[in-house]
Amino acid sequence: MTVMHIQEIGENILMAFDTLRTHKVRSALTMLGVIGGTMTVIAISSFLTGLREFILEQTKRFGPDIVFVTKWDNIGIRFSRPTQPSACAKT
Numbered sequence: 001m002t003v004m005h006i007q008e009i010g011e012n013i014l015m016a017f018d019t020l021r022t023h024k025v026r027s028a029l030t031m032l033g034v035i036g037g038t039m040t041v042i043a044i045s046s047f048l049t050g051l052r053e054f055i056l057e058q059t060k061r062f063g064p065d066i067v068f069v070t071k072w073d074n075i076g077i078r079f080s081r082p083t084q085p086s087a088c089a090k091t
Contacts, residue, residue, distance in 0.1 A: 020027045
């Protein structure tokens with residue numbers, strides 16, 4: 001049985017190469033689509049990773065007492081200064 005499967009695999013490979021030779025434009029467009037799609041996924045992933053790092057860096061610059069994010073406020077984000085006791089405690 002394994003010999004038959006190996007022969008079928010060989011025939012399939014030969015048929016695939018024959019199809020690639022006869023349909024060059026279709027093969028080139030398929031390769032272009034696969035390569036372009038892969039590059040697009042990598043580019044978007046890299047962009048989102050960089051954006052995340054940028055936002056984390058900017059948030060760290062504010063400090064933990066500056067930005068409050070809650071879902072209950074009308075705006076959702078509120079900027080404020082630290083209260084007097086907490087400002088004195090840090091210095």
